[in-house]
Amino acid sequence: MTQTTSILIKDPIIIADEVHRNSILVVDNKIEEISSKLNDNDAEVVIDAHDKIAMPGLVNTHTHVAMTLLRGVGDDQALQTWLNDYIWPREANLTDELVYAGSRLAMVEMIKTGTTMFNDMYFYMQQTAKAVEEAGIRATLGYGMIDLFDDEKRKQELKNAKELIKSSHNTADGRIKVAITPHAPNTCSAELIQESVKLASDNNLKLHIHVSETQDEVDLIKNEHGMTPFKYLDTLGALSEDTIAAHGVWTTPDEIKLLSERGVTVSHNPSSNMKLASGIAPVADYLENGVNTTIGTDGVSSNNNLDMFSEMKLTALMQKVNTLNPEVLKTRQTFNMATVNGAKALGVNTGELKEGKLADIVLVDTNVAHMVPLIDPLSNIVYAALGSDVNTLICDGKILLKDKQLTTLNEQEIIDEARSAALQL
Ligand SMILES: [Zn+2]
Structure with a gap:
């Protein structure tokens, strides 16, 4: 498990009540701040997300x-x-x-x-x-x-x-x-x-x-x-x-x-x-x-x-x-x-990118053909995006997926085990 306690997600397009470009600071397991004034010194881990859409998990x-x-x-x-x-x-x-x-x-x-x-x-x-x-x-x-x-x-x-x-x-x-x-x-x-x-x-x-x-x-x-x-x-x-x-x-x-x-x-x-x-x-x-x-x-x-x-x-x-x-x-x-x-x-305090909410955040790639152009980011998320466009996933303030790589699980081992388990049913 990644032991990060603060993460700065820099410059993504954020799907909140309005769609806007801003930075998100995660401290412990919460969204601490969403603003344009955040900089690299504010967090232990910085994720450059200028070509990503940030949305709630x-x-x-x-x-x-x-x-x-x-x-x-x-x-x-x-x-x-x-x-x-x-x-x-x-x-x-x-x-x-x-x-x-x-x-x-x-x-x-x-x-x-x-x-x-x-x-x-x-x-x-x-x-x-x-x-x-x-x-x-x-x-x-x-x-x-x-x-x-x-x-x-x-x-x-x-x-x-x-x-x-x-x-x-x-x-x-x-x-x-x-x-x-x-x-x-x-x-x-x-x-x-x-x-x-x-x-x-x-x-x-x-x-x-x-x-x-x-x-x-x-x-x-x-x-x-x-x-x-x-x-x-x-x-x-x-x-x-x-x-x-x-x-x-x-x-x-x-x-x-x-x-x-x-x-x-x-x-x-x-x-x-x-x-x-x-x-x-x-x-x-x-x-x-x-x-x-x-x-x-x-x-x-x-x-x-x-x-x-x-x-x-x-x-x-x-x-x-x-x-x-x-x-x-x-x-x-x-x-x-x-x-x-x-x-x-x-009944969980999540589902929205707002200050004070639990940090359950997904970053979606926009630099792929089917996400271009980004006339309406929300529309691209609902109608154009595929699950495989998810680049990074944070849950409860922990990074579980980074650049499409799992941080807590051994993907190949799990796939191999599931393949043989299915044969027993
Ligand atoms: Zn059912």
Whole structure:
């Protein structure tokens, strides 16, 4: 780990509330100052960034990072077939070692493509926590609980969730938070969801759950409970400012109003929703109604990568063609979904380049053909940039990527290990 305590990022184009050229001083883990008066003597490390764009680190609000090992498994299948025939049989072979290898591969991919924080739900989460701690990024981690309406299973799942709180909450200098993560309303009993809500509120934790992902799920919940999924969750007390609902594809106009009233965050996953043909989430309506809306990649096997730049672009394009209105999802709104809205959802003081915020900063190369000219830097970031344009990444005031080289992780070793781990699934 680089032991730098102060970093001067000299002269980048900064994407803040306005786009301007200035210098950024990082002291410890915070943005201390943004001004044109800073000079080389002000910091121990100076990064010349005159040909870079500085932006807040991207926030991936819904993923299952260890699924990197399942990249390319079960392409071109419907969600239920994909799960039953391809994903679940392989996941049955997971071990601590395999989840660690998959998580480490994801750390490499995320850091190299500009993600500084992610929100994850999966199994063997202590291994993902270990990978996060070593990599130096931020994460909210939850043990994915599925009881399939079985009493014994429910007790065991809650026990696992409690163990994760004990082992990992507020670890890695506070970079790791634990969330309570019942999988979905159609795979978890009402009791499990209610107990999850209580566990989250007793421990002041976020509640992260898949909701309204497919039409089948909505039909099932309607048949079973006589109401749509978000309304059903509301009867269980599961909708609050601490709730992050992944997908929200089939949400009704009434439910959108409810989400806005309750302060729920919706994590939109455009690649996954398109690849599994789940549908098109009403993101333009969410934003119109003041619902905090963010972006996630979902797991790699329904994406098939963790590149938040492509996810930003797809978010905007999908809404424009769906509404036949090119004016929806302005570049600023799309950018905010991938940054500050995600930080707000996870309750972390980051997602913006402002004095006093945590220093989670990405520097993007502009001296490449597809970033020229720079008429509107924000537009280039949302529509033209690729994850591979990320040159430098700082998280919590530490440099994790410098000139495209990882400082905390051995990239080749991690790639080799992941390649052999994938063969065991
Ligand atoms: Zn998911």
